[in-house]
Amino acid sequence: MPVPVLYPKVSLEMQAGRIARWLVGNGETVTAGQVIFEIDNDKAAVEVEAPAAGILRHLASEGAEIEVGSEVARIFATEESVVEASAAVLPVAPAAAPSSPVAQPPAAHRPAGARLPNPTPLARRIAREKGVDLAGLAGTGPGGRVQKSDVMSRLAALAAAPSSAIPPSPRVVSTLNAVWLRKGEGMPVVLLHGYSADLNNWRGLFAGARVDFPVLALDLPAHGASPRAVPADADALCTLVETALAGQISGPVVLAGHSFGAAVAVRLAMRGNIDLRGLCLFAPAGLGPEIDEAFVRGILRARSAASLRPWLERLVHDPAIISEAFVRIVAGQRQDESLTSAMTAFADRFFPDGTQALSVRADLARLRIPARVVFGRQDSILPFRTTRDLPATVGLHAVDACGHMPHLEHPGLSLRILSEVWRSAG
DSSP states (O other): EEEEEEEEOOSSTTEEEEEESSSOOTEEETTTTTTEEEOOOOSSSSEEEESSSSEEOOOOOOTOOEEEEEEEEEEEESSSHHHHHHHHHTOOOOOTTTTSSOOEEEEEETTTTTOOOOOOOOHHHHHHHTTOOOTTTOOOOOOOOOHHHHHHHHHHHHHHSGGGOOOEEEEEEEOOOEEEEEEEEOEEEEEEEEEEEGGGGGGHHTTTTTSSEEEEEEOOTTTTTOOOOOOSHHHHHHHHHHHHTTOOOOOOOEEEEEHHHHHHHHHHHHTTTTEEEEEEEEEEOOOBBBBBBHHHHHHOOOOHHHHHHHHHHSSSSSSSGSOHHHHHHHHHHTTHHHHHHHHHHHHHHSSSSBOOOOOOOHHHHHSSSOEEEEEEEEOOOOGGGGGTTOOOEEEEEEEEESSSOOOHSHHHHHHHHHHHHHHOOO
């Protein structure tokens, strides 16, 4: 007896839906648990797996409206069973339209023997988040199925290759990862982290605190959960940020950035493509050419908790701030070779030969919005002396007993300054 494949209920209110696309062709062999088709609901693509192994026979076409619980396919044990049952199976229509014959996919649309990448659910999610096109990607899983390791290898290759060696493709979507740390009414504050970090770097600033504004944090390209291809230059990077914000926010914003993210915030202000009302810059890069080159390379070479701790402690004035949990998290990230490769390529582009290639000092002098700089006097990564001769329109908060992470070393002070910028920008 054939095993029926039923159209699932993917939300409480759902009564009917459509198949977005078949991932396994009509008459092809499937294994139990293999993803065979996708449903597009209001929020995401839902993947439906085969309930058994055998030969798949479609009963519903892509785009046809189908009632929940209706039979959309059957899985036969052998090819002979399919042949014997084909006369009975082919006329079956989708349950939502019993009077119409089934529309089979045209041969030109899916040639005989052609097989889509059919990634695992995890591989598909990672590819979607990182903006990787799976077309043509050879899988190493059973039956050539694309697995997580295949996607990660592709990401590593993209990160390692020079930008000129990567042909442009309309299929690659560069959407930066964005997370609302706080939701609410009013003008939002957008957070940009520094080199080798991710948006989670900001969570400590808001832990246990009450703020009057919504907060959106982004992962910069080649960091966190954002695509790992490295932008060609600072303006290309800014374009990615502007595009990400356009999909999240329609009105004015305040930008807060740390280190390299702060330099990006200044450049964004000068480009004028965002309705920017204020800047709060924590240990901003771009004020001079100097940077601790040993840290830039060492923080990526280190893989274990023991080798990472000395580099992480260099970020702060008081080593006790670097918790064991924080060290373990960073050590876990270093096991992601494609992420580490991407950040290495990022450092090569923006800190060549141990030099800050991005300068924003002239940009700061042209600002016409409220701006504050918060800089630790004991910063070991970027020299405090670069804050000399800041424009008179930029306020400087020189913090004692503070290294390169003022927003984590002195969260109360940092949050108060950020709130003041937000209020002055309203």
